[in-house]
Amino acid sequence: xxxxxxxxxxxxxxxxxxxxxxxxxxxxKILLAHERSTAGKSDLVVLLRDEILAVVTKHISxxxxxxxxxMQCDDAISTLTVDVEIPGPVDMLLAxxx
Amino acid sequence: xxxVLVVTSxxxxxxxTTTTAALGAALAQGGQEVCVVDFDVGLRNLDxxxxxERRVVYDFxxxxxxxxKLPQALIKDKRLGTLSLLAASQTRDKDALTxxxxxxxxxxxxxxxxxxxxxxxxxxxxxAVLAMRHADIAVIVTNPEISSVRDSDRIVGLLDSKTVKAExxxxxxxxxxxxxxxxxxxxxxxxxxxxxxxxxxxxxLLGVIPESQEVLRASNTGSPVTLANPASAPARAYQDAALRxxxxxxAMTIPGNRRNxxxxxxxxxxx
Numbered sequence: 468x469x470x471x472x473x474x475x476x477x478x479x480x481x482x483x484x485x486x487x488x489x490x491x492x493x494x495x496k497i498l499l500a501h502e503r504s505t506a507g508k509s510d511l512v513v514l515l516r517d518e519i520l521a522v523v524t525k526h527i528s529x530x531x532x533x534x535x536x537x538m539q540c541d542d543a544i545s546t547l548t549v550d551v552e553i554p555g556p557v558d559m560l561l562a563x564x565x
Numbered sequence: 566x567x568x569v570l571v572v573t574s575x576x577x578x579x580x581x582t583t584t585t586a587a588l589g590a591a592l593a594q595g596g597q598e599v600c601v602v603d604f605d606v607g608l609r610n611l612d613x614x615x616x617x618e619r620r621v622v623y624d625f626x627x628x629x630x631x632x633x634k635l636p637q638a639l640i641k642d643k644r645l646g647t648l649s650l651l652a653a654s655q656t657r658d659k660d661a662l663t664x665x666x667x668x669x670x671x672x673x674x675x676x677x678x679x680x681x682x683x684x685x686x687x688x689x690x691x692x693a694v695l696a697m698r699h700a701d702i703a704v705i706v707t708n709p710e711i712s713s714v715r716d717s718d719r720i721v722g723l724l725d726s727k728t729v730k731a732e733x734x735x736x737x738x739x740x741x742x743x744x745x746x747x748x749x750x751x752x753x754x755x756x757x758x759x760x761x762x763x764x765x766x767x768x769x770l771l772g773v774i775p776e777s778q779e780v781l782r783a784s785n786t787g788s789p790v791t792l793a794n795p796a797s798a799p800a801r802a803y804q805d806a807a808l809r810x811x812x813x814x815x816a817m818t819i820p821g822n823r824r825n826x827x828x829x830x831x832x833x834x835x836x
Contacts (some may be wrong), residue, residue: 485753486753491761495711495714
């Protein structure tokens, strides 16, 4: 039976459960292509956050913990989201600065 | 001129300590002066695999902090006069190693030995970065398995950015060592094949170590596999890898092909 089992598993794609290595190879290739292209991007988000914070606080009083910067990467398009929480109505802040 | 080699992987349990001991012993058997250094502070195991666990008095941390001199901490192997061990501390954590202290000890080791082999802890944190910091050569230990390959790719990135060589715009010489390889399973498409891993990681191949009971048998008795059973398939693969590290060109043999086929036919795992 083992002998038949061996021949039945003769190669990739020749039976159920056999030849999962090609799947592993393709998954790895796709994953690593993505990870290599985004390597160091987390540092970019930190850098953007610091500089955006500097610009924002020059004009309005926002606390550092209320500035959120995040990046979403997809195949076709990447989105940079900047979220700044400002206490009170902006009109007043602008008036105070103006 | 001494060479500093780091055995690294990112992922744990792939065979870094086994490889450090086996390559260290193989190089020392060739007559070169070799020191194996355990960077896994807090989880030391190289002493155990080398069979020197009861001989550790002073450790790497003691030397980096100046509480012991290097010669006091070096443990000479009882089987090979050219092989020494610098054990990690078991009672401290990775923060006990300082960048400055490690740099000083590595300079001293370079002046005493032909090869300094650094056994890296798993992970990509401080301990792993310190282990690779002064390396001229890196042996990246990888299993033919997706998580190991992914982590190896991450380690390549660190070798290209966090080492002294990288900061000087020089490159650390990188080699892939594929361990726990089962040629039969790879042939049947059940396991990533050597070419798959090479294509994905784009690293030169230093050797292929077959999955083998000899590795556990050797560590059970506290002996590098290259000393415990020099004629076994994993020992011969490590000996060839050591020769390649010395610049010799040795034909790459993929061990276990025949026996794995035999094993498959009779429903047994190959030795």
